[in-house]
Amino acid sequence: MAVEYLGLSEINGPLIAIEGVKGAFYDEIVEFAVEGKTKKLGRIVEINEDKAVIQVFESTSEMSLLNTRTVLTGKPLEIGLSEDILGRTFDGLGRPIDGLGQIRAEVRKDVNGQPLNPCRREYPRNYIRTGISAIDGLTTLIRGQKLPIFSGNGLPHDALAAQIVEQASLGEGEDGGEFAVVFAAMGVKYDVAEYFKRRFEECGASGHVVMFLNLSNDPVVERLVTPKVALTAAEYLAFEKNMHILVILTDMTSFAEALREVSSLKGEIPSRKGYPGYLYSEFAALYERAGIVKGSSGSVTQIPILTMPGDDITHPIPDLTGYITEGQIVLERALHQKNIYPPINVLPSLSRLMKDGIGARYTREDHQDLANQLFSSYAKVGEARDLASVIGEEELSPIDKKYLEFGTAFEKVFVGQGPMENRTIEETLDIGWELLGILPREELDRVDTKILERYYSGNTSGDEA
Numbered sequence: 001m002a003v004e005y006l007g008l009s010e011i012n013g014p015l016i017a018i019e020g021v022k023g024a025f026y027d028e029i030v031e032f033a034v035e036g037k038t039k040k041l042g043r044i045v046e047i048n049e050d051k052a053v054i055q056v057f058e059s060t061s062e063m064s065l066l067n068t069r070t071v072l073t074g075k076p077l078e079i080g081l082s083e084d085i086l087g088r089t090f091d092g093l094g095r096p097i098d099g100l101g102q103i104r105a106e107v108r109k110d111v112n113g114q115p116l117n118p119c120r121r122e123y124p125r126n127y128i129r130t131g132i133s134a135i136d137g138l139t140t141l142i143r144g145q146k147l148p149i150f151s152g153n154g155l156p157h158d159a160l161a162a163q164i165v166e167q168a169s170l171g172e173g174e175d176g177g178e179f180a181v182v183f184a185a186m187g188v189k190y191d192v193a194e195y196f197k198r199r200f201e202e203c204g205a206s207g208h209v210v211m212f213l214n215l216s217n218d219p220v221v222e223r224l225v226t227p228k229v230a231l232t233a234a235e236y237l238a239f240e241k242n243m244h245i246l247v248i249l250t251d252m253t254s255f256a257e258a259l260r261e262v263s264s265l266k267g268e269i270p271s272r273k274g275y276p277g278y279l280y281s282e283f284a285a286l287y288e289r290a291g292i293v294k295g296s297s298g299s300v301t302q303i304p305i306l307t308m309p310g311d312d313i314t315h316p317i318p319d320l321t322g323y324i325t326e327g328q329i330v331l332e333r334a335l336h337q338k339n340i341y342p343p344i345n346v347l348p349s350l351s352r353l354m355k356d357g358i359g360a361r362y363t364r365e366d367h368q369d370l371a372n373q374l375f376s377s378y379a380k381v382g383e384a385r386d387l388a389s390v391i392g393e394e395e396l397s398p399i400d401k402k403y404l405e406f407g408t409a410f411e412k413v414f415v416g417q418g419p420m421e422n423r424t425i426e427e428t429l430d431i432g433w434e435l436l437g438i439l440p441r442e443e444l445d446r447v448d449t450k451i452l453e454r455y456y457s458g459n460t461s462g463d464e465a
Contacts, residue, residue: 005070011063013265014056014221016042018070021052027076027112030054033069034062041093043077043225046266055221055262057093076112079229080105081236086180087207089197092214092226094233109236111228115288122292127357128246128301131167131422132160134344134415137432138371139329142357143170143244144292146302146325148252150318152311155331158192159419160342161248161305162199165209167422168246177297178243181205184212184230186223187254210237223258231289231300238298245298247290250305252283256317272316280320287324313348326352340416347379363425366455370432372446374410377439381407399443406438433457 003023010017016032024044032040040063046053054070056063079094080103089098094111096102124144129136141147151157165181185193193213200206210233214226227249234245249255256279263276271277290302304325308318311333322328327350335343358367384403388396393404414431417423423431433455436444444452 002074003072005072008063008065008068008070009051011060011065014060014219014262015045015265016054016056016060016063017051018054019051021047021050021072023074024052024072029073029075029077031071031073032056032063033071035067036069038062042221044072045262053266055224057219057222057225059219076110077225077229078108078110079232080108081233082106083237083241085210085233085237087209089211089213090229092186092212092218092222092229094212094229097213107236107240109232111225111232113228113232113235113289115285116291116293120293120295122294123356124292124299124353125357125362126170127362128244129167129169129425130164131169131424132163132342132344133417133423133428133431134342134346134349135329136423136425137367137414137428138346138374139327139344139349139351140354140358140363140367141301141303141351142353143299143301144290145327145351145353146287146290146304147327147329147351148302148304148306148318148321148325149329149331150313150321151305151307151331152333153307155307155333155336155343156341157250157305157307157331158195160331161250161303162196163342163419164246164303165200165248166203166205170244178241180208180210180237180243180245182210182212182230182234182237182245182247184214184226184247184249186214186226186249186251187216187218187258188213188251189216220258220261223255224262227252227255227286231286234300235289238300239293239296242296242298245300247300247302248305249286249302252304252306252321253309253317256283256306275316279316280323283320284324287321327354335411335415338411340411341419342415342417344415346375346415347382364429366433366447366451367425367429369447369451370429370436370455373436373444374414374432376446377403377406377436377443378410381410399440402439402443406435409438410435 005018008016009019028044030042040058042054042056044052045055082105084103091097124142126143128141170179200209212226212230214223234247237243238245260275290300292299306317309315330345330348331343332345381403384400
């Protein structure tokens, strides 16, 4: 039952306090009428006896302590859902902004969903092909996985996210199913939002993409709700419509900074770098909504993208994200400066679920051995480069020179590819074997003998040129 209150007790930025409240609950949606005409929405974020603190999703500049009527709706924030959301664009609260009218909703869902019950989870299997060799070959994305991208300011994570949306598809496996993408952008500039829309339209991917856009000039508080709205839509399509959904969340750093700003206004004691102590639980509540549940043939897979402040991988945002997720894909500035796209540094990158979604049944029998050998060989490239910087390249042994040659080719040919280049898994693996052909056979100590005999074609002696 809706209850109306006259006047406010306090206004502090996007936070409003009212007193004398009865029967209110956490995350309840509140409607404001300013001077009897302007409508605004908010949600209760704190309750202390008869006092409620409300986050307003819009500007509070027109509001005063006397000109506002407050209505407690008795409901949490909900979003109307049906399969018609595919191909549509919404704001951060789930309201259509593409001019195509309202959604004819089959159901309304509370956006404050819960992490998946561990007892109902199915173990992730099968992979999602992105068409990007450094991901498909070495940090394979598995259905139901959460695999973040760690980037930095100025690195091409937006282009990489758009390419993944355009190229992503279900890998080979026992089960099929319909595939779609839920794309949520938080705190992005207008030109970046237009870039995503234009890319998806030009490549014909927009029909299977649901977009939720929170722009940089939109309210900060809306930024905290956007990923919840997007994940609610993804869960509906996956677990009620049995679709395989890939959720891309960019940029989780904007989400964390919005959380820090609101926490500061609430007067909460800060933790590391000024972020609230519950940053970990907020991240976990979002990331753990990925997975596969028993009784449904659908899945929710997440790729959160975050920009590391100062390229610091030990910063609380990437640090806490790494604790919760199953690996990471790391973009490196040094590779970007070499004009290598995508600038993925494969050594600190990993996918912890990769081993269970590749191999003869899913990709190809040589996939795991090839990935192990490429990791090992590229690690030795770093050692050879360090040695060359001390004694000079001319003084290196023949095998060290081979590793330098392999490293340059690996970065340019395997990691590097065109922003529109969509490689199959077979092409990715074949390129890997071609590059290993630069090295002598006796250096390939991470590959099973039978696999080596079948796929390797290169030098048999370290003395050969």
